[in-house]
Amino acid sequence: MPKAVRTWLALVLAAPAVVLLPAPAHAATMGYVRLAHLSPDTPAVDVYLSSVAGGAPRKFPAVGYGTVSTYMPLDSGTYSVAMRNVGAAESSQPVLSTSVTVVAGGAYTVAGVGRFADLGLRVINDDLKLPSAGKAKVRVVNASVRAPQLDVSVATTGTTIATGAAFATTTDYREVEPGKWPLKLQPSGSTNATEVAANCAAGGVYSVLVLDGKNGGLTVEVRVDARAGAQVPLGGVDTGAGGSAPFPWVSTVAVMLVSLVVAAGALVVVRRRTVPVRVRRPRQR
Template sequence: MPQSNTRPKNRRLVPAMVAFAIIALTSIAGASPALAAPAPQTGWVRVAHLSPDTRSVDVRLTQLGRDSAVVRLDSVAYGAISAYQPLSPGTYLVTMTRAGSRASSTPVARSSVTVVEGKSTTVAAYGRNARLRLKAFPDELATPAAGIARIRLLQASATVPTVSVVTSTGTTIATQARGGTATGYIDVPAGTWTLLLQAKSRDFSTTVSLVPGSVTTLVVLDTARGALTARPIVDSAAAQQIPVGAVQTGGGFLARDTSPASATMGRILGSTAPEMRR
């Protein structure tokens, strides 16, 4: 009789152990997605042609240690600003050659830019052709506070030494900014602003509309008649999440390589920027 009482107890233990094993396996399976590979690291670069007496150029970005360009910008005219291009972190060689020339031609300008994960950069050619320079300017991605916009000045005029900018309400954006420099960003209430630019007896005003949550670069350029002009470039804008550039000054030249042969795959109009950080 004692034996008959022991066997049923053992039978009841088996289903309990099986149930425990199933729960344990389910928990392990449910945790597996956390082991997925992280998203690729990315930084962003855009290129601007801001040299008034330099003809159209072809631009190439080539990662150090690689043979073929990863970004091609063809027939870039004065005042043109490319879309942001997502790139893997690292150092890239930036070269500019006369539009239509061979890839082996001597560049009219060359420099390097370091791409950092999560950061965006504008590489600009500026100054007279005889002293053409390339310079990298770090851009801003962080979102301003609610109802606020962010703006800075990039002084790219080759005909005046300095430019100062103040709003019609007296807020200073730039004080005697020298050619080839960019000021820091400042926060202002979003809305339509009248900006007064002062530059060696060539003072003028311009109007810009700043969307809430946007980040803008105001670029000072020379016109064909020797006057000055100021154009806003949207670095990023919270309203669109993936911001859209505001300047079309000869766009349509952007072509990004997607093959080892560096073949031009197409042309992209406009300008986009990475998603803003919150």
């Protein structure tokens, strides 16, 4: 195999590895925070996250109902979370604000919960310790006003995941048998039930997010909080230092694209040094 081709393959294979490398040593001093909008009748808001120690805040614009970010790694310390009307000045009075104290290794969800009339910000401590061998771990986040009390179980086995989970509350995690099974959601005291497919793999930690459907009824999202063999918490990304940042789920893709561009640039340099002039270069996108 020509040397230039070997070099090209090495660079391309190395590009996604940038995303897969182990966390740096300083990660041991960091905790994780994610943000959520779980109030059904509250319009979208701009969310600001800032350290009380100083520095530019991070802004997440127009966050709507049902949105849950991935985890963001943060240095240990106390942070302020503020919600403002979309487009309101950063200096304006927030609609809501709270603080979260991040400790090394801790994981937290800061969520806007309840109806608009009694809207509040709640800091939820996330227990992301992986389950016992051969098990999955599941909890229920009830963000539906249509189900003020909710029972959740595995339809095929009857295994109970939550009983009487109240609106605007989060249950404790519970270990269950892993697999693909229908999840049964039933308002407490009602005969009406909704079944949705769930896929909970062994070694995974999951949140079952129950929301009001746009056209009535309930809608359910099963979110992966952590997983064996992956970064814990899953999807921890840094949105940057200050300014207007996108909600964090796009960052992994961005890192991979940047890595590929770097690899392509290095390839051009290598080809200039090792390949005769008569060889045509590949077109760059």
